[in-house]
Amino acid sequence: MQKAWFYREHGPKEVLQLGDFPLPAPHHNEILVQVRAAALNPIDIKRRQKPVFPSEFPVVPGCDMSGVVVAKGSGMTKYCIGDEVYGNIQDFNADGQLKQLGTLAEFIVVEERFVAKKPKNLSFEEAASLPLAVQTAMEGFMNADFKKGQNICVVGGAGGVGSLVVQLAKHFYGASYVVATTSTSKMEFVQSLGADKVVDYTNTGYKDIKEKYDFVYDTIGDSKNSFVVAKDNAPIIDITWLPSNPVAVYSALTVSGENLEKLRPYLETGKLKAVIDPTGPYKFMDVIEAFRHLETGRARGKVVISSYPSQHLPHPVVCEGNKSNLAAYMGYQKMSVH
Numbered sequence: 001m002q003k004a005w006f007y008r009e010h011g012p013k014e015v016l017q018l019g020d021f022p023l024p025a026p027h028h029n030e031i032l033v034q035v036r037a038a039a040l041n042p043i044d045i046k047r048r049q050k051p052v053f054p055s056e057f058p059v060v061p062g063c064d065m066s067g068v069v070v071a072k073g074s075g076m077t078k079y080c081i082g083d084e085v086y087g088n089i090q091d092f093n094a095d096g097q098l099k100q101l102g103t104l105a106e107f108i109v110v111e112e113r114f115v116a117k118k119p120k121n122l123s124f125e126e127a128a129s130l131p132l133a134v135q136t137a138m139e140g141f142m143n144a145d146f147k148k149g150q151n152i153c154v155v156g157g158a159g160g161v162g163s164l165v166v167q168l169a170k171h172f173y174g175a176s177y178v179v180a181t182t183s184t185s186k187m188e189f190v191q192s193l194g195a196d197k198v199v200d201y202t203n204t205g206y207k208d209i210k211e212k213y214d215f216v217y218d219t220i221g222d223s224k225n226s227f228v229v230a231k232d233n234a235p236i237i238d239i240t241w242l243p244s245n246p247v248a249v250y251s252a253l254t255v256s257g258e259n260l261e262k263l264r265p266y267l268e269t270g271k272l273k274a275v276i277d278p279t280g281p282y283k284f285m286d287v288i289e290a291f292r293h294l295e296t297g298r299a300r301g302k303v304v305i306s307s308y309p310s311q312h313l314p315h316p317v318v319c320e321g322n323k324s325n326l327a328a329y330m331g332y333q334k335m336s337v338h
Contacts, residue, residue: 003309004105005287006058010050013291021060024101024109025071031079031112032071034310037128037281038103039064040294040303041160043092053098062103063090064302066118066127070107078112084124087115088131091255104287106310116260119267125281126274129302130164135259136239137164140217140251141173144235148174150214154195155226158186160302161239162219163193163275169217170194171271172263179211186300193275223248275301283307 004021026032044061046052066086069079079085089110090098101108118127146152152169156162157180169175171194179197182190187198199209212231216223221240227247230236238248266272281304282290294303 002106003284004060004101006060006104007048008057010048012049013045013288013295015048016061016288016291018285018287021058021101021105023107026073026076026109028073028075029111029113030073030109031069031076031085031115032107032109033065033067033085033115034070034107035065035067035103035105035308036124036311037066037304037306037308038062039129039132039160040290040305041132042294043132044102045291045295047098053092055098056100059100060102060105062105063088064128064131064133065089065103065108065110066124067108072112076112079115079117084118085115086118086124086127086131087257087260088135088253088255089114090132092252093254104284104305106308112257114255114257116257116264119264121268121270122274125276125304125306128306129160129274129276129304131255131260132253133160133302134164134168134263135255136161136251136253137168138259139253140165140237140239141168143249143251144215144217144237146173146175146215146235149176151175151177151211152179152215152217153209153213153226153229154178154180155216155218155222156181156220157190157193157195157198158182158300159219160275160299162217163190163301164272165217165219166190166193166195167272172266179209179213189300193273218243218248277301277303280304281306284309 001020002023005016007015069081069083152175154165157166166180169178178195180190180195181199181201184200190198206228209229214234216230216236218226218238223238223243223245227236227245236248237251239251243250277299284307290303
């Protein structure tokens with residue numbers, strides 16, 4: 001058994017409980033990862049509150065993670081035991097079925113194709129903050145068929161997705177001009193991400209923005225209002241379901257380790273930075289408090305969970321994985337979690 005956060009019924013964050021959960025075994029297309037850090041996402045809240053995606057109880061929430069490979073199924077050759085990886089373990093396009101065992105557990109199984117090697121310059125916490133948000137951000141640019149040299153308006157430039165949209169627009173997709181909206185207290189932060197202009201939405205309405213943009217990327221679900229800053233026939237991406245404007249296109253994400261690999265040079269050179277909410281990282285024991293903060297809607301960047309109970313374990317030996325190796329690695333006295 002392992003320690004995990006899970007819930008047996010839909011409801012508020014108080015339905016979450018910490019307890020024992022079966023340790024999974026990797027199948028032929030999977031690796032077993034010792035989770036070192038995870039990030040929370042709005043989908044974790046929606047899935048807990050109501051049956052958005054079919055799944056069996058109990059459910060362990062969590063999509064994003066970074067950690068260490070400790071075992072792998074037969075035929076897996078891309079990663080070795082001891083490799084540090086990161087990724088989003090949930091495939092939202094898999095017939096609506098999500099894994100019962102999410103990343104708020106000490107160990108998880110994930111398809112090899114969903115993960116990438118963790119950039120060496122990133123901490124586990126920084127790496128865990130990226131996968132779902134950055135893949136969502138990239139999907140929006142692809143759906144909009146964004147071209148280098150175009151300009152963009154990012155609605156909600158300080159959030160988990162918005163902070164990455166701003167950076168990707170400037171440093172990865174070659175936008176000529178990036179404007180982003182945010183609240184007064186976050187304006188300097190959004191400007192530091194690369195925005196050419198930051199608009200304080202608390203005192204400036206969309207109709208007060210005189211410029212029109214080639215692409216409007218709405219990360220907060222306000223496309224029923226934000227569309228006015230788009231040029232005629234310009235794409236409007238809204239990452240909330242359903243989009244509040246029928247003209248807007250809903251953008252989800254394609255889960256792919258290859259997409260994460262494309263970003264490696266930008267992460268390793270510092271052109272693209274992970275953004276962790278300054279109230280964190282939260283400890284594994286404080287998951288409910290972390291959800292409380294995320295649900296305020298005031299997070300800046302990603303809400304990250306770290307200090308997993310299994311982090312006191314020695315780093316595994318780099319070798320080929322099999323059951324005996326895993327058994328030896330797991331042969332430790334489990335620390336008590338109350």
